[in-house]
Amino acid sequence: MTDSPHPQGKRRRGALATPAPATPLNPRRRGIIVGASDGLGAALARRLAREGYTLALLARRKEKLEALRDEINRHSGEPRVRVYVHDVTEYKKVPELLRKIVADLGGLDLVVFVTGVNYPPGGIDKYNFENDRKMVEVNLIGAMAWLTPIAEMFHSAKAGQIVGISSVAGDRGRVGNPGNNTSKAGLTTYLEALRNRLTRHGVNVLTVKPGFMKTEMLKAALGSTPFAIEPEKAADDIIKALKKRKQVIYTAPIWRWIMLAIQHTPSFIFRKLSF
Amino acid sequence: MSLPLNNFTQLENFGHSLRAPSYCFRPARNEDIHEAFQLAKKLGLTVTARGAGRSYNDASLNGGGIALDMSCMNRILEWDPASGLVRCEPGVTLEQLWQCVEPAGWWPPVVSGTMKTTLGGCLAANIHGKNNFQKGPIGEHVSEFTAILPTGALITCTPQQNADLFYALISGLGMLGIFTSITLQMKRIYSGLIAVDARPVSNLHSHLRNLLEDAPHYDYIVGWLDTTAGGQSLGRGQIHAARNLKEGEDPEPQKTMQLAYQHLPDRLFGVMPKSLLHYFMNPFMNNVGVWCINTAKYVTSLRKHTFRQSHAEFHFLLDYVPDWERSFGRGGLIQYQSFLPKETAEDTWREMIRLSHRTGLPSYLGVTKRHRPDKFLLTHALDGFSLAMDFKVTSHTRAQLSRLLQEFDRMVLNGGGRFYFAKNSETSAGSARAFLGEETIVKFKKLKKRCDPDNLLESDLYKRVFE
Numbered sequence: 001m002t003d004s005p006h007p008q009g010k011r012r013r014g015a016l017a018t019p020a021p022a023t024p025l026n027p028r029r030r031g032i033i034v035g036a037s038d039g040l041g042a043a044l045a046r047r048l049a050r051e052g053y054t055l056a057l058l059a060r061r062k063e064k065l066e067a068l069r070d071e072i073n074r075h076s077g078e079p080r081v082r083v084y085v086h087d088v089t090e091y092k093k094v095p096e097l098l099r100k101i102v103a104d105l106g107g108l109d110l111v112v113f114v115t116g117v118n119y120p121p122g123g124i125d126k127y128n129f130e131n132d133r134k135m136v137e138v139n140l141i142g143a144m145a146w147l148t149p150i151a152e153m154f155h156s157a158k159a160g161q162i163v164g165i166s167s168v169a170g171d172r173g174r175v176g177n178p179g180n181n182t183s184k185a186g187l188t189t190y191l192e193a194l195r196n197r198l199t200r201h202g203v204n205v206l207t208v209k210p211g212f213m214k215t216e217m218l219k220a221a222l223g224s225t226p227f228a229i230e231p232e233k234a235a236d237d238i239i240k241a242l243k244k245r246k247q248v249i250y251t252a253p254i255w256r257w258i259m260l261a262i263q264h265t266p267s268f269i270f271r272k273l274s275f
Numbered sequence: 276m277s278l279p280l281n282n283f284t285q286l287e288n289f290g291h292s293l294r295a296p297s298y299c300f301r302p303a304r305n306e307d308i309h310e311a312f313q314l315a316k317k318l319g320l321t322v323t324a325r326g327a328g329r330s331y332n333d334a335s336l337n338g339g340g341i342a343l344d345m346s347c348m349n350r351i352l353e354w355d356p357a358s359g360l361v362r363c364e365p366g367v368t369l370e371q372l373w374q375c376v377e378p379a380g381w382w383p384p385v386v387s388g389t390m391k392t393t394l395g396g397c398l399a400a401n402i403h404g405k406n407n408f409q410k411g412p413i414g415e416h417v418s419e420f421t422a423i424l425p426t427g428a429l430i431t432c433t434p435q436q437n438a439d440l441f442y443a444l445i446s447g448l449g450m451l452g453i454f455t456s457i458t459l460q461m462k463r464i465y466s467g468l469i470a471v472d473a474r475p476v477s478n479l480h481s482h483l484r485n486l487l488e489d490a491p492h493y494d495y496i497v498g499w500l501d502t503t504a505g506g507q508s509l510g511r512g513q514i515h516a517a518r519n520l521k522e523g524e525d526p527e528p529q530k531t532m533q534l535a536y537q538h539l540p541d542r543l544f545g546v547m548p549k550s551l552l553h554y555f556m557n558p559f560m561n562n563v564g565v566w567c568i569n570t571a572k573y574v575t576s577l578r579k580h581t582f583r584q585s586h587a588e589f590h591f592l593l594d595y596v597p598d599w600e601r602s603f604g605r606g607g608l609i610q611y612q613s614f615l616p617k618e619t620a621e622d623t624w625r626e627m628i629r630l631s632h633r634t635g636l637p638s639y640l641g642v643t644k645r646h647r648p649d650k651f652l653l654t655h656a657l658d659g660f661s662l663a664m665d666f667k668v669t670s671h672t673r674a675q676l677s678r679l680l681q682e683f684d685r686m687v688l689n690g691g692g693r694f695y696f697a698k699n700s701e702t703s704a705g706s707a708r709a710f711l712g713e714e715t716i717v718k719f720k721k722l723k724k725r726c727d728p729d730n731l732l733e734s735d736l737y738k739r740v741f742e
Contacts, residue, residue, distance in 0.1 A: 024739070153280050155281075156281050
């Protein structure tokens with residue numbers, strides 16, 4: 001008998017591990033990642049697959065998803081990823097798709113909502129309702145459309161983990177991008193409310209607040225982007241927090257202290273600042 | 276019609292070691308089952324019937340699909356104390372059944388080690404008892420059943436009418452149809468007591484020789500095997516051989532057949548509620564503690580003796596300590612049962628027990644029985660013995676245990692053995708094919724296609740061993 005590691009145990013990074021076949025005693029954990037085509041979502045998908053998860057990946061862009069699926073399945077040596085093309089603003093389609101995914105996976109242990117868009121108005125004197133609306137529709141209502149039925153499922157199953165990717169942007173309303181601040185503040189509050197509802201039923205809700213990340217979204221940011229990290233680094237932080245069943249994390253961790261200072265800056269100073 | 280998400284329930288196996296979430300429904304009538312099939316077809320989901328959830332493996336689990344909890348369909352429809360024929364709904368438990376028939380001088384012909392199982396589940400797994408070598412599995416005592424197929428058809432089967440379906444639905448793991456009524460022939464008894472001979476056996480060879488040679492002289496035979504003992508004592512244990520009392524042997528049959536007389540006490544020494552007992556057992560449920568318990572049990576069983584006990588006490592040992600499976604801790608337990616021919620049993624089990632010791636994963640409880648073949652399609656029985664072993668599951672031994680049990684599968688197949696689908700969680704499609712034979716699988720799949728063309732009935736067990 002060979003001595004291969006436990007699926008939930010440590011596995012060497014990047015190693016082409018030939019996993020023990022899934023059996024009832026040696027099950028694969030099952031996860032959904034909404035918004036998995038690139039950036040943080042894709043990094044999380046690669047990382048979770050290495051942790052031994054079978055995954056359902058959702059995004060709008062079919063080609064990117066399929067390329068990612070093929071890459072992960074080739075790496076893990078077994079079909080570990082299924083893909084579903086989906087736009088989170090098609091709220092009505094969510095329950096049926098969710099049911100299908102749960103049946104395909106044979107259950108559900110983890111849901112990560114990554115999808116997010118950022119359309120800055122283009123200056124601190126510009127206003128754009130259409131952009132603001134899109135951000136709220138995707139970042140907030142899209143998350144609610146998915147996490148509400150999932151919360152209901154996990155609530156009655158008395159198990160499960162939910163991860164919502166919010167942002168440091170939700171910690172304070174700032175001059176640069178009111179729509180984004182609002183969508184992320186709403187998401188943070190929504191996740192907190194879910195956490196308060198579900199912890200007593202054995203469900204863990206993790207709010208992730210990334211600072212700057214070197215993804216496509218970074219290109220939209222105005223001005224300097226301090227402490228920008230690779231999405232792989234953020235994915236590592238999230239996996240660690242998942243295992244410890246944490247509630248809120250900042251990534252990179254330094255943002256916890258930066259945002260602490262920003263949150264406690266008195267308004268008479270804060271409203272005179274231009275960031 | 277949409278499926279509510281708020282009945283999404285985490286279901287477990289009996290040993291609390293396997294979990295799968297399903298949408299739970301509790302049908303009360305045949306039409307409800309039909310409706311569930313239609314809903315499943317529309318939504319692209321699968322359906323599994325679940326009785327009492329007493330299987331040690333994933334037989335009643337269906338992750339992400341629909342689970343039909345049959346416990347509402349639990350009426351005893353007809354009972355004729357003159358002929359001993361009883362017609363029940365599938366959710367009737369053995370407990371309900373024996374309590375109904377016993378005062379009139381009857382007893383179910385075949386029972387499991389717990390009375391909590393439902394008849395539907397018993398037939399789907401085609402359970403055996405300690406009298407398998409005499410009476411065969413429960414299916415041999417079914418005179419008729421009706422079932423609803425996923426196509427919506429209601430069928431009636433007897434050993435003569437629809438015989439192919441009769442022998443396939445019984446033992447069919449609920450994958451061809453769902454039982455809606457079951458007619459069973461009870462067995463006459465002349466006393467509420469049973470005469471038991473207990474004798475020790477000092478090693479595996481004498482253990483199996485005793486089972487083989489004593490079986491013809493008794494109605495029931497079962498052995499306890501100390502799975503923690505190695506070396507010369509490997510396979511030591513105690514044989515309980517029992518026979519029903521004949522007419523006249525019990526001076527007061529009317530008294531002993533009263534339900535009150537069959538009652539399993541719910542308190543220990545009249546004081547401590549037995550429902551708390553598993554908390555006190557838990558600290559001993561480790562390799563050292565269990566070795567001590569097994570050794571102490573063997574020493575106390577060295578006295579050869581004969582005694583009488585009630586039917587309920589003799590048959591339902593698993594109910595003696597309520598929730599005993601909880602004593603295995605949070606990870607739960609899994610049971611591994613192998614059936615081996617007389618000729619190869621001794622060598623195979625010796626190797627298996629030695630391997631479990633070398634791996635550091637000894638079984639905590641071993642039970643042996645004597646068997647004979649039967650003619651049901653997915654039968655587990657053969658002319659030989661079975662050994663059931665309980666293994667503790669913890670989060671860090673799962674992978675290792677899984678590999679051990681797969682190695683066991685290979686050893687059992689080498690010995691020409693078979694497996695029982697209500698136990699053994701790691702048996703793969705390859706192993707199932709190896710012991711059932713290609714022909715049986717083809718026959719079963721053909722019937723499956725006929726009864727369930729849309730593959731609506733699927734359990735995690737079915738996906739594991741037939742897909």
